[in-house]
Amino acid sequence: MERLAxxxxxxxxxxxxxxxxxxxxxxGMRLAGRVAAEILDAxxxxxxxxxxxxxxxxxxxxxxxxxxxxxATVGYKGYKHxxxxxxxxxxxxxxxxxKVLVDGDILxxxxxxxxxxxxxxxxRMYVAGQLARKAERLxxxxxxxxxxxxxxxxxxxxxxxxxxxxxAYVEAQRMSVVRDFCGHGLGRVFHAPPNVxxxxxxxxxxxxxxxxxxxxxxxxxxxxPETKVLADDWTAVTRDKSLSAQFEHSVGVTATGCExxxxxxxxxxHPTWG
Ligand code: MF3
Ligand code: CO
Ligand code: CO
Numbered sequence: 081m082e083r084l085a086x087x088x089x090x091x092x093x094x095x096x097x098x099x100x101x102x103x104x105x106x107x108g109m110r111l112a113g114r115v116a117a118e119i120l121d122a123x124x125x126x127x128x129x130x131x132x133x134x135x136x137x138x139x140x141x142x143x144x145x146x147x148x149x150x151x152a153t154v155g156y157k158g159y160k161h162x163x164x165x166x167x168x169x170x171x172x173x174x175x176x177x178x179k180v181l182v183d184g185d186i187l188x189x190x191x192x193x194x195x196x197x198x199x200x201x202x203x204r205m206y207v208a209g210q211l212a213r214k215a216e217r218l219x220x221x222x223x224x225x226x227x228x229x230x231x232x233x234x235x236x237x238x239x240x241x242x243x244x245x246x247x248a249y250v251e252a253q254r255m256s257v258v259r260d261f262c263g264h265g266l267g268r269v270f271h272a273p274p275n276v277x278x279x280x281x282x283x284x285x286x287x288x289x290x291x292x293x294x295x296x297x298x299x300x301x302x303x304x305p306e307t308k309v310l311a312d313d314w315t316a317v318t319r320d321k322s323l324s325a326q327f328e329h330s331v332g333v334t335a336t337g338c339e340x341x342x343x344x345x346x347x348x349x350h351p352t353w354g
Contacts, residue, residue: 097272099292100289100292101332102291111200114341116201117202119147121345124348133165137165140191156270165190167186167187168324171260171317171318171326172326183210184207184210184215186325201297201328202328205219214323219325221300225278228245229246232244239284240281242276242278243285247278256300257305259277259279260316262275263278263294264276266293267293290333290334294330299324299326301318301320301324304319304322306320
């Protein structure tokens with residue numbers, strides 16, 4: 081059963097347009113987040129040299145169907161796939177297709193599911209075959225950047241504190257944070273205010289309040305931060321063709337900090353961690 085739409089109408093919205101969810105709503109996000117994370121856990125064994133990104137997306141489509149949940153991306157702005165798969169210098173929004181993975185390719189797989197009306201949005205990095213040292217560093221730094229952003233999530237901090245924590249760490253590692261894409265509020269909808277920037281000034285932006293649900297999904301480049309969108313009007317790549325990585329979690333602000341809804345149930349985070 082879906083919850084009454086009346087709850088949505090009565091919900092409190094801050095002056096920045098950010099919805100404040102109720103305690104009971106965390107359960108909905110917890111389940112949606114877990115389903116999305118379980119699907120990412122299950123993808124790992126398919127990421128091998130010789131596989132196509134279409135095969136990975138087909139598997140995700142089947143997993144979503146098998147669990148009786150819904151893909152948030154199929155039909156979203158005309159998109160036709162259950163995942164975005166972004167290989168090497170693709171920053172985000174890579175379209176699954178006949179591209180064959182080769183040894184050493186790194187890729188982000190991004191899945192969003194709807195479970196009982198709640199959205200779970202998460203992405204991780206994978207490697208086909210042998211992970212090169214530079215790519216491994218990029219993946220480690222991107223994941224650590226996300227976790228540092230998450231560590232800044234608590235009532236009274238601001239969205240700028242999140243962005244600042246990510247940017248300060250990533251740039252200290254001599255890598256760059258993509259400015260052209262950001263995280264977003266979510267919950268009963270896929271994309272809602274605010275824009276969650278992965279860079280910024282400490283203390284700037286809206287103040288975090290208990291009950292806010294949003295994603296943090298930093299994209300980090302080995303080279304310069306600039307991106308461009310390909311002729312397909314969808315795929316975003318690094319302008320300088322440098323490698324790019326991304327991790328995404330959906331989180332909720334609690335009284336004392338935050339709950340990560342999309343942690344891997346299998347304890348997998350990225351290739352080097354199992
Ligand atoms: N999951 C992506 C995000 O993190 C959005 C993908 S939209 C799609 O917000 F249509 F490209 F799939
Ligand atoms: Co997202
Ligand atoms: Co996503």
